[in-house]
Amino acid sequence: MISVVIIGSGNVAKHLIHAFSKIDNINLKQVYARKLGDEALMKSNIPITNDLSLLVDADITIIAVSDDAVAAISCNIKNSLVVHTSGSVEMNALKNPKNKGVFYLLQSFSKEKEVNFSNIPICLEAENESDLKKLEKLASLLQGNIYHLTSQQRKKIHVAAVFVNNFTNHMYTVAHDICEEHNVPFNILQPLIEETSQKIKNLTPSESQTGPAKRKDAETIKNHLNLLSKSHQELYLKITQSIQNHGKEL
Template sequence: MNSIVILGAGNVAFHLTRALIENTLNVRQIFNRTLEKAREIGEANRISYTDKISEIEKADLYIIACADSGIEEFSHYIPFDDVLVVHTSGSSPMSVLKGDYRKGVLYPLQTFSKERTLRYDNIPFFLEAEDPNDLKRLNDLANRISNEVHQLDFAGRMQVHMTGVWANNFVNHLYYIAGDICEKNNLPFDVLLPLIQETANKVIEMSPKDAQTGPAKRGDQVIINRHLEALEDDSRLLQIYQILTDSIKRVYEK
C-alpha cells in the first residue's frame, strides 16, 4: 500500500497508526470528528490530521478504526471509488461499509488502551476482502506488523471477537469483582496481582484445562457451600459464582 489514511482517533486508531509507522508504512493522514484527538495522534506520529471531511486526502487504503456504531457513518466520508476501505471491527460485517470502493476488514485481536505500550508482532490479525488482490495487499501489510495473520470470514471473525469478550472483557470484570471483595476486607487490590499474573502465565505452558485448580474442579462442595454462604447478601455475585462453578464441574465430571 503506497499510502494510508486513518479515520477515527480512539484506542485502536492510536495503536494501529503507531504500529504502521513503526513498520515504515506510509500513513499520510488521520481524520477524526474531534480535532483534538486527531491532533494528539497526528503530532505524536508526525502526520497530518484534520476534522474536515472535505480535507480527507486521496490514498490507496482507508482504515476506519472507530466504534462499531460509527463505521457506517465514517464509510460515507470517502469520496473515491478506486480505493480500498477497511474497518477494524470483529463483530461488524464488511457490508457495513457503504460506498462504491473496494471493501475489506483488518481486525486485530487485542485490548487497546492509550496508556499501554504494546508489542505488535504477536497481535493476531484477521483479514477479509471482496477482491483477492486486496486480500493479498492486506496480507502483505499485516505481515509487516505481526507474525500472526489469518484470513477469516465474518462468521469466524465474530467468533474470534467473542473469544476476546471472554478472555478479556469478562476476565477483567472478574478481576473487578475480586478487587471489590478485597476492598471490602480492607486489603489493597495489589495483593491479587501475583495470582492474576500467575494465572495468565500458566496458560503459556499448560492448557487451561490442565491449569485449572480450586474447589469446583475438585468437586469440594463443603468449600463451595462456605463461599455461597459468604455471598448470601449479594444475589448477583451468588448467581455468577454458582453458574461458573457448575460450568467448571461439568468439564471435570466428563
C-alpha cells in the same frame, strides 16, 4: 512502501497512527478526524482533515471508528480499498463503492498504555487475493501475527474475547472487592493471576481447571458461599454450575 489513510481519532486510530508513524515503509498520507484539535495529532506532521470530500486515496484506507458508525461513514469514502477494524462488524457492512476488507487487531487498547504490536493477532478479510496481499503486507510491517478469518469467525472470536478480557477482568474486580473489604492488598493475587494466564500455553483450559467446582467439593463451595455478599454468591453459583456442566452440552 505502502500508503495508508486513517479515518478516526479514537483509541485504535491513535495507536495505529503512532505505530505507522514509526515504520519507514509505511506512508501515512492523511488522517480524518471529525473534530480537529487533538493536541498530539496536531503536533505531528501528518496531514489532518475533518472533511471527507478532501480525502486523498491510498493503498489502504482504515476506518477505525465505533462499530455503529462504520456503515454510515463508509458511504462517503471513494478510496480504492477501504477496511474497518471492528471485531463484530461484517465486512459487507462497509458501504463504500470500491473494494472492502477487514483489518481487526485482537487486542485491548487503552489510552494510557502503549501497545506492543509485535505478535498482536491481526485478523484479515478481503474480497480478493490482491487486496488480501496488501493487508498482509501492512500487517507484517506491524510485525503482527496474521490470521485469515471470515466475518462469521471474527464475530464469534469477538465474543470469545469478551470472555477472556471483559469477563476475566470482572473476576479480578470481584477479587479486588474482597481484598479491599478485608484489608489485604490486591497485588497479593498478581502472581496467581499471571500463573493462570500462562498455564494455558501448555495445557488446554479444560485440562488446567482446578478448584472446588471441578472437584465437586460441596463442603468448600458451601463455605465459600457463606463468605460472599449476595450478588457475589449468585455469580459464584452460576460459574460453579457452568464448570460442573462443562462438556455435558457439547
